[in-house]
Amino acid sequence: MIKSVIAAPQVTLLMRTLSDPTRRAIYERIITAREATVVALTQHAGVSQPAVSQHLKALQDAKLVSGRRDGRNTFYHATAQGLAPLTRWLQHYEQYWMQSFDRLDDYLTELQRGKKKRGRRK
């Protein structure tokens, strides 16, 4: 769990993905509509269909959106856990510090015992 704190690439990816206002609008539209095709999304996006497809690809790469194929159409929907890494980030940050402070506690105890050793592990 802690790994994802520091290894924040998912969070970085989400931030980068959602930093584009047009893409964000498409994402919100998908959430509101529950399911939407490229054609439907293009009607509202104010950009060309290829541009919408590009945004959809970026949203899929970030695992915010996934597509369901039905005949000639692909219906896009928002994934359930898509935004979770972003919303959990602060909790992870707290964990990161709590664990550091545990280690600091041990280290201070050790220092005062005068038993400092290099490369100790917990």
Added chain:
Amino acid sequence: MAVGNKPDLVITRVFDAPRSLVFAAWTDSKHLAQWWGPRDFTNARCEVDARPGGIIRIDMCGPDGTIYPMTGTFDEIVEPERIVMTNVAIADDAGNPLLEVRNTITFVEANGKTALTMTAHVIKATPEAAFALDGMEEGWKQTLERLADFVKTG
């Protein structure tokens, strides 16, 4: 997660050690390298220039050997009672900060023990981060609620 005066995170911890030692544990790289980071991490590189404007740079090494660099700048150093530093919490691939956190660490000694309080404020770094933070506070909540509804009913 708030961007403003309200802290985003406050952690208080009492250490059974005099304040001067606890403070030194933050400003001396030899000490810092021994405790910084999550369990089972080691610090392959640890550089600390503990003065206002000075840089802190720690390369944390995960159990699988992956290196996670952490950088920051000291905003204030008031020995032995207060440290303020700004850390890059999330950076993009090129190392540009997407999200920064200002951490204020205070040290209060009582009866030979030291109470350490860390207060973290998320500060905006880039439009991306600003969006993510503002979003989480306002619009995203609604979006998430809609998403939750969708997941429930869909």
